[in-house]
Amino acid sequence: MISLATFPTLFPGFGGPIEIIWWALLGLKLVALLDAALRPRGVFLRADKLTKPGWVLILAAFSLSHIFQGVLSFFGLFGIVAAAVYLVDARPALRQATGRGRGGWGIRRRRGPRPL
Template structure:
């Protein structure tokens, strides 16, 4: 196995992992109502669904290169959603 095969395998695994994170974020964003987003004082549901949906689409289009600028921007958006927005929305549901 040469170094380029190893690099290609690592990049593919990274792309699939980032795709899984973005799909998870998109699916969970669809589970809350627009009222939850307003009550949590976050960006609107259509905005988050659009951002995360475009992130999934970009990851699928650029599956060979997870480290390009577009994929990195949408990965950051998905991580922000998972770290900040989703916990705020989940906290509202438990009350």
């Protein structure tokens, strides 16, 4: 009999809802880690937040614990909270400290009448 193309056969790492949640939370942690690693060190001081090595160390440790221990481990749950705190609290303050406040994707709003 011919096997049907089901979701687990098309995407081998995504067998069920638990695996999809696992990958989504790992992606959340990796996005926070990558954002913290690519920001300049001085921005963290200007924004009056935890230092860059502190954030990178915390997010890297919790990302590794997510991979090796799982989401529902003690460190896995703290890692979700740490990534959420970075993305919700620290990242907007860092963006504001660099001068890129609430503009959104680099699009500038034009003020005044449109040119002809």
